[in-house]
Amino acid sequence: MKILVPIKRVVDYNVQVRPTDDGRQVELAGVKMSPNPFDENALEEALRLKEAGLATEIVAVTFGNSMNQDVLRHALAMGVDRAILVDVDKQPDSLGVAKLLKAIVKRETPQLVLMGKQAIDYDAGQTPQMLAGLLGWPQGTFVSKVEFKGEQVEVTREIDGGTETLKLQLPVVISVDLRLNSPRFVKLPNLMMAKKKPIETLSASELVPNCESKLKTLGISYPPSRKPAQMLTSVDELIGKLKNEAGVL
C-alpha cells in the first residue's frame, strides 16, 4: 500500500499570531513556521503502518514556494520515502488544494491519503472532504483510531457526543485527529541527513491550470477582548452580580 501525506507549512502553534498593519493578512515576517501539527500525526501513522509491514512507500507533498522545503525535510527526517514540492505562486484555498491533491493522487496512485483534520492557520477543516468528493473515494474524517483489515480499514472518528466506527473500502481519504498518536521526536542527525535528500518540484499550473483561490480575505482582526475575571467570596455576591450587573437573573 502506498500512502500520500500532504503537509501544510503553518505558523508554529507556540507563536502568538498578529494581523499585518493593513489588517489584511496574518504577519508572517520573521515568524517561526512548522509543519501543521495534525499533519505530523498523519505522518506518524503512515510511518507506523510502514513499520507494521502494511505500507510500502510514503510520499509527502506540500504546496508553496521553496521555503516549504523545510516541512518536507522534517517529513524526510521522520522517515518518509519521497517528498514533492508543488510550486504555487499564491496559496490556493481548500478547493484549490483539493484539486491539486487530486492531480497528485492521479500521478502517484496511492491507496491511502492520510492528512490532518484541519490546518491550524485557517482552521477550515474541509480539504480532506473536498478531496474525497473529487476522487469519489470513501472518507474517514476526525479519525482517532485506524485499523487495517485486508482491503478494508476500520476508523474511529469523533462525532458530537461520542465516537463512530466506520468500515471503509480502499482507496480512502483519512483525516486525523491529535488523539490518533504521538508523533516521534526528530533527531538532529536525521534532520542533517534529510538535508541531502532530493525533493521533486512540480509546477501547480501544469498540474491544474487556474486553481487560484476563489476566496478574498476582507480583514483579519483579534477577537474582542474579554473583561478580566473577578474572584468572588460567596454565592450571595455572585447572585447579586448576576442580578444587578450582568442583568441575567
Ligand SMILES: Cc1cc2nc3c(=O)[nH]c(=O)nc-3n(C[C@H](O)[C@H](O)[C@H](O)COP(=O)(O)OP(=O)(O)OC[C@H]3O[C@@H](n4cnc5c(N)ncnc54)[C@H](O)[C@@H]3O)c2cc1C
Ligand atoms: C469533537 C468535536 C469538536 C468540535 N469543536 C468545535 C468547536 O470548538 N467550535 C465549533 O464551532 N464547532 C465545533 N465542533 C463542530 C460542531 O460541534 C458541529 O459539529 C458543527 O457546528 C456542525 O457543522 P458541520 O458543518 O459539521 O455540520 P453539518 O452536519 O454539515 O450541518 C450543517 C448544516 O447543514 C444542514 N444539514 C446537515 N444535514 C442535514 C440534513 N440531514 N437535513 C437537513 N439539513 C441538514 C443543517 O442546516 C445543519 O445545521 C466540533 C465537533 C466535534 C465533533
